[in-house]
Amino acid sequence: MGCLFCNIIKGEVPSKKIYENERVYAFEDINPCAPVHVLVVHKTHIRNIDELDHSNAPIMADLFLAVKEIARSTGLEADGYRVIINNGKAGGQVIWHLHVHVLGGLPDLGPMLSV
Ligand code: 5GP
Ligand code: ZN
Numbered sequence: 514m515g516c517l518f519c520n521i522i523k524g525e526v527p528s529k530k531i532y533e534n535e536r537v538y539a540f541e542d543i544n545p546c547a548p549v550h551v552l553v554v555h556k557t558h559i560r561n562i563d564e565l566d567h568s569n570a571p572i573m574a575d576l577f578l579a580v581k582e583i584a585r586s587t588g589l590e591a592d593g594y595r596v597i598i599n600n601g602k603a604g605g606q607v608i609w610h611l612h613v614h615v616l617g618g619l620p621d622l623g624p625m626l627s628v
Contacts, residue, residue: 518554518610532586537579539615548618549587549594553579559611562600576613589617595625 520526521540528540531551542550555572559565565573577596584590594617599605616622 516558516610517608518552518612519558522554522556532579532583534579536575539579539583542614546614547595547616547622549589549616551583551587551615553583553613553615554610560609561606561611562598564611572611576611580613580615583615584617587617589615592620593617595622 517526521528522538530538530540532539532553536556537553538556539551539553542552553576555576557569557572559569559572580596581590584594594615597614597616598612599607599614
């Protein structure tokens with residue numbers, strides 16, 4: 514069984530592209546939780562934060578610099594936005610390819626958690 518987000522990056526599964534560079538791909542979440550809900554993924558498959566070490570840490574810089582570009586291009590930068598990484602089972606991670614959620618487009622996104 515392949516990785517859904519790797520298949521999206523390869524174009525084998527369709528997605529609505531928001532941003533792309535040599536190392537990063539970003540697309541609309543299929544089930545948005547806010548007016549703007551973008552998923553930002555690295556083209557290198559890594560399961561989640563638990564697999565980070567000093568050798569692959571530039572993945573995080575690539576992801577967050579892309580978040581900044583996306584915030585600018587989607588108009589989120591002015592009012593602010595939320596960035597979420599669900600890491601592991603208790604964190605709510607269901608797709609096991611590290612990804613950053615970028616959420617915004619409301620005057621107030623509300624409390625950080627509603628458990
Ligand atoms: P997680 O819970 O792993 O942090 O988030 C996975 C996200 O991927 C969810 O917000 C879900 O809506 C999104 N997602 C799942 N399958 C697809 C898909 O096939 N296409 C897109 N664009 N998003 C997906
Ligand atoms: Zn993958």
